[in-house]
Amino acid sequence: MTDLIIIGAGPAGLASAIYALRAGLSVKVFEELSPGGQAAVTPEIENYPGIKSVSGADFALSLFEQAMSLGAQIEFETVLSITCDGNTKIVKTDALEHKAKAVIIANGAKRRKLNIKGEEEFSGRGVSYCAVCDGSFYKGGVVLVIGGGNTALEDALYLANICKKVYLVHRRDEFRATKNLIDKVKQNEKIEILFSFVLEKITGSDKVEQVSLVNTKSGETMKKEVNGVFVAIGLEPDNSRFENIVELENGYIKAGEDCKTSKAGIFAAGDTRTKAVRQVVTAASDGAVAATCAVEYINNIF
Ligand code: NAP
Numbered sequence: 693m694t695d696l697i698i699i700g701a702g703p704a705g706l707a708s709a710i711y712a713l714r715a716g717l718s719v720k721v722f723e724e725l726s727p728g729g730q731a732a733v734t735p736e737i738e739n740y741p742g743i744k745s746v747s748g749a750d751f752a753l754s755l756f757e758q759a760m761s762l763g764a765q766i767e768f769e770t771v772l773s774i775t776c777d778g779n780t781k782i783v784k785t786d787a788l789e790h791k792a793k794a795v796i797i798a799n800g801a802k803r804r805k806l807n808i809k810g811e812e813e814f815s816g817r818g819v820s821y822c823a824v825c826d827g828s829f830y831k832g833g834v835v836l837v838i839g840g841g842n843t844a845l846e847d848a849l850y851l852a853n854i855c856k857k858v859y860l861v862h863r864r865d866e867f868r869a870t871k872n873l874i875d876k877v878k879q880n881e882k883i884e885i886l887f888s889f890v891l892e893k894i895t896g897s898d899k900v901e902q903v904s905l906v907n908t909k910s911g912e913t914m915k916k917e918v919n920g921v922f923v924a925i926g927l928e929p930d931n932s933r934f935e936n937i938v939e940l941e942n943g944y945i946k947a948g949e950d951c952k953t954s955k956a957g958i959f960a961a962g963d964t965r966t967k968a969v970r971q972v973v974t975a976a977s978d979g980a981v982a983a984t985c986a987v988e989y990i991n992n993i994f
Pocket residue numbers: 734737738739804805806838839840841842843844846863864867868890924925926927969970971
């Protein structure tokens with residue numbers, strides 16, 4: 693039996709692995725996509741203390757290499773459920789069943805969808821949820837980013853380096869992103885901000901060609917010819933597979949700063965848990981806390 697299973701190889705999961713391995717636990721990390729989580733697809737991380745600026749991809753690689761160098765075992769399997777047999781936790785994946793003394797759920801959150809006409813139809817054919825992954829397909833083109841948070845503004849800036857024009861559409865007339873990003877966006881001549889607009893539908897033949905927008909104040913409608921639509925309207929939890937074993941609140945796993953869930957021996961770290969601030973640094977610090985509490989739990993119970 694493994695000492696600790698960690699679900700998710702983003703900053704929370706890999707920080708958990710680093711702390712647990714250094715404390716002498718055997719660790720298995722399950723990841724369904726690629727290591728790094730949301731951080732890996734962030735163009736530039738400029739607010740991680742001690743690192744002035746690093747690309748999300750380099751940051752993710754460095755975290756991954758650090759965990760691997762300490763002996764982390766990473767399995768690319770999708771976790772389907774957790775059950776308990778006494779104090780033993782059984783983690784069922786799409787491949788196997790694995791047993792552990794403790795589990796840290798660090799599966800992050802998934803990108804929210806707009807749920808408008810054309811979104812699903814053109815997903816992968818002009819509609820994207822990741823500027824870093826797909827931006828290069830729109831070199832020299834016209835794209836639209838929707839959202840008013842840090843991700844949307846970072847995506848708009850990233851795409852402005854590649855595309856000839858970027859529309860940045862936000863449903864209110866004030867961004868919620870940090871001031872330095874707002875300043876950079878406002879100074880960028882390639883970015884045109886459309887405040888108080890929402891997307892009504894996305895149309896095209898084979899690929900995205902046009903979007904229809906509606907003004908949230910005046911009801912005015914307009915159309916824009918675009919090659920791509922980047923949806924950056926926030927994240928939502930992805931925890932229904934855990935609702936049988938831990939308490940959820942608005943879809944997030946209910947856990948405090950100690951990362952302890954309603955089930956002893958199961959911890960939640962990073963964006964997946966109820967918390968006020970979702971940042972790379974808070975995810976990483978959750979990883980340290982969850983792993984330390986898991987070590988304490990294992991020493992007390994096993
Ligand atoms: P976010 O901060 O939750 O912002 C989501 C944005 O999308 C908001 O502006 C929201 O509008 C808008 N929105 C939500 N639903 C919408 C809908 N159905 N239609 C149109 N617009 C909609 O999400 P995020 O930018 O993805 O960031 C997620 C978390 O990661 C945040 O905590 C953020 O601070 C953090 N993050 C940090 C950094 C960084 O520090 N550099 C970078 C990226 C992300 P309203 O404003 O009107 O609600």
